[in-house]
Amino acid sequence: MADTTATFDFSTWPPALSKAQLDAITLYATTYALSHGVLYLPPAKHQPTVPTAAIHAPISLFPSPVPRRLFEYARKIQRTYNLLYARIAMDEEFLDRVMGADEGVGKVDDFIGQLWKGWKQLRDAGLAQPLHLGLFRSDYLLHYALKDSLSIKQVEFNTISVSFGSLSQRTAELHRYLLAATRYYDASPYFKLDNFPSNDTIAGLASGLAQAHEAYSVDDSQILFVVQPGERNVFDQRPLEYELLEKYSIRIIRQTFDELALSASVDPVTSVLRISCSPDLQPSGVIEISTVYYRSGYMPHEYPTASHYATRFHLERSKAIKCPTVALQLAGGKKVQEVLTQPGVLEYFLANEEKYGRDTLPAEEINNVRKSFMGMWGLDVGEDLQNPDHDAMKAGREEYGVRKAREAASSLVLKPQREGGGNNIYKEDIPPFLDILPPQERSAWIAMELIHPPENFGNYLIRAGTTDLESRTPVKAEVVSELGIFGWALFGGPDKQVVEREVGWLVRTKGKESNEGGVATGFSVLDSLLLV
Ligand code: ADP
Ligand code: MG
Ligand code: MG
Numbered sequence: 001m002a003d004t005t006a007t008f009d010f011s012t013w014p015p016a017l018s019k020a021q022l023d024a025i026t027l028y029a030t031t032y033a034l035s036h037g038v039l040y041l042p043p044a045k046h047q048p049t050v051p052t053a054a055i056h057a058p059i060s061l062f063p064s065p066v067p068r069r070l071f072e073y074a075r076k077i078q079r080t081y082n083l084l085y086a087r088i089a090m091d092e093e094f095l096d097r098v099m100g101a102d103e104g105v106g107k108v109d110d111f112i113g114q115l116w117k118g119w120k121q122l123r124d125a126g127l128a129q130p131l132h133l134g135l136f137r138s139d140y141l142l143h144y145a146l147k148d149s150l151s152i153k154q155v156e157f158n159t160i161s162v163s164f165g166s167l168s169q170r171t172a173e174l175h176r177y178l179l180a181a182t183r184y185y186d187a188s189p190y191f192k193l194d195n196f197p198s199n200d201t202i203a204g205l206a207s208g209l210a211q212a213h214e215a216y217s218v219d220d221s222q223i224l225f226v227v228q229p230g231e232r233n234v235f236d237q238r239p240l241e242y243e244l245l246e247k248y249s250i251r252i253i254r255q256t257f258d259e260l261a262l263s264a265s266v267d268p269v270t271s272v273l274r275i276s277c278s279p280d281l282q283p284s285g286v287i288e289i290s291t292v293y294y295r296s297g298y299m300p301h302e303y304p305t306a307s308h309y310a311t312r313f314h315l316e317r318s319k320a321i322k323c324p325t326v327a328l329q330l331a332g333g334k335k336v337q338e339v340l341t342q343p344g345v346l347e348y349f350l351a352n353e354e355k356y357g358r359d360t361l362p363a364e365e366i367n368n369v370r371k372s373f374m375g376m377w378g379l380d381v382g383e384d385l386q387n388p389d390h391d392a393m394k395a396g397r398e399e400y401g402v403r404k405a406r407e408a409a410s411s412l413v414l415k416p417q418r419e420g421g422g423n424n425i426y427k428e429d430i431p432p433f434l435d436i437l438p439p440q441e442r443s444a445w446i447a448m449e450l451i452h453p454p455e456n457f458g459n460y461l462i463r464a465g466t467t468d469l470e471s472r473t474p475v476k477a478e479v480v481s482e483l484g485i486f487g488w489a490l491f492g493g494p495d496k497q498v499v500e501r502e503v504g505w506l507v508r509t510k511g512k513e514s515n516e517g518g519v520a521t522g523f524s525v526l527d528s529l530l531l532v
Helices: 019-035 068-090 092-099 110-125 165-186 201-216 234-248 257-263 306-317 326-331 334-339 345-350 363-370 400-407 427-436 439-444
Strands: 064-066 132-146 149-158 222-227 252-255 264-266 273-276 286-295 321-323 376-378 412-415 446-449 458-462 475-491 498-511 524-527 529-531
Touching: 019 165, 019 458, 064 068, 064 475, 064 498, 068 092, 068 132, 068 149, 068 326, 068 345, 068 363, 068 475, 068 498, 068 529, 092 110, 092 326, 092 334, 110 306, 110 326, 132 201, 132 286, 132 321, 132 326, 149 334, 165 201, 165 234, 165 498, 165 524, 201 234, 201 286, 201 321, 201 475, 201 498, 222 234, 234 252, 252 257, 257 264, 257 273, 257 306, 264 306, 306 326, 334 376, 334 446, 345 363, 376 400, 400 427, 400 446, 412 427, 458 498, 458 524
Parallel strands: 064 529, 222 252, 222 286, 286 321
Antiparallel strands: 132 149, 132 475, 264 273, 273 286, 376 446, 412 446, 458 475, 475 498, 498 524
C-alpha cells in the first residue's frame, strides 16, 4: 500500500542522546525488563529442570517508526489473511496439489512429505475433530518501491508456533514506561503517548485458545502446550498460561514430544486424548486434553525418529482441537505463499461463489491483500505464469524459474519450506547455489523479490551479558525492523463458519549486517512501534 504523504525522515532515527541520557535510559530499560518478565533463560548446554536465573531479552532502547496508515493497513488485512488461511487449511485438494507427496512439494522435501503422508493416512481413516485453531503471525517490512513511495510488504505468514506475542506486549509497555519516566529527554517531537499504540497480544492470543477450549466443552479438561526440550523462551509462553488460568480458569500442562511418547493415549472408541500423570498430581492419574497448542514441531530436527512423527500423528488423530492441525501447518508453507501470487488464486479462495456462496469478499479487499505481496515464483516453473505467452522454455535448457533467478539474483532471496530462520539464500549466493541444487529439488524452493526497507535508519540495541552476567552498553546500529501482526482463527465445524480476530503486533529489529537471525540467538532484538 503506497503512502504518498510519508514525510518521516528515517535517517533521523535514532535521535541523539548524550552519554548521561543514554546511561540513564539503559538502566531504566534493563531494570524494567528484568522486573516485568522481558526475559530469557540463560544459554546453557542443559537447561536445569527448575530454573533459578534469567537474563533480560535483547531489546531496543527506542521504538521504531512506522507510518500510522501502513500499520492500520496491516491490521486491517489481517482479518482477510485469517479467513484466507483458514480456507486454505480446509481445502484438501489444494494442499494435496501444492504440498502433497504425490504431486507437490512433499515429493522432494522429506519433512513436508512425512507430515503430508501422515495427515493423508489419518484423513483416509477419518479425523475425529473437524475444528482447527490457528494462532497466526503475518510478518512485514517497510518497502521503498520507488523513491518516496513507502509501502508495506509481507515477508511470510506463520501458522505454527508463532512466538513473541507476550514479549512484544511487554516491550511495548517498556517503551511507554521509558516515555513516562524520561520523556525520552524530548529528543524527538514524535515522543508522545498518542504515537505509542497499545498492544494486548497476551489477552488476544489467550482468547483464541480459550475459544477452542470452550468449543471442546468438557469440564476439567486442560490445554496441552507441546514444547521443545531445553526451551529458553519460556517467558514468552508462560504469560499465556497465566492469562488462561486467571481469566478463564483453564489449566495447562506442558510436555515435550519425548514425554508425550510415554504419557499420551487416544481412546480407541471416543478418540479422547488423555495424558497420564502421577496420582499425586491428579487423583484420577489422567488429564483429558481439550486443545493441543504447539510451541514446537515445525523443524525437521524435532522429529529425529519415526516415533516422533508417530507421536505427532497420535495427537493429530485425537478429538482434541489442534493449534495448528497438520493441514494448517502445511498451509503456512512458503510454497503456498508463492502460489497465492499466481493469477486467480486469491479469487479462488475469496471470490468464489460456487464454493463459498455468499461469503465472498469484494474485489477491493482482495486487492488490498494482493498489494502486500512481493513478486514470487517457483524455481521449477517452466513458463512465465504472469505472462503465459512467454515461450521461455525453448530459449534455454534451464527452466524459466531458475534462469530468471540467476538473472535477477542481486534483488532476490530463495526460500525452502522451512521455519525458524537461517534457511534462506540471498543475492550473490544464489547463482553458486543454483549450480549445485539438484534439478529435482527445485520444486521445494521459491524465489522472492527482496523488500527494500528504509536506509540509514538506526536504533540502540542492548542484550544482556550471559555467562558472567557482565553489564553491557547499548550498541548503535543500522537496523531493519520487521512488523508482525497476530491473529487467530477457529474453523472447520459443520456450520462452515470461520471465527477470527486480529489481536496485536510485534516489532523485531536486527542489525543490518546480518541477513537474518532470531531474537533468541542474539542477532536481533525486541522492539515496539512509534506511529509517525
Ligand atoms: P522464517 O520462516 O525462517 O522466519 P522468513 O521468510 O521470515 O523465514 O525469512 C527470514 C528472514 O529473512 C526475515 O525475517 C527477513 O529478515 C529476511 N527476508 C525474508 N524474505 C525477505 C524479502 N523478500 N526481502 C528482504 N528480506 C527478507
Ligand atoms: Mg520469519
Ligand atoms: Mg516463518
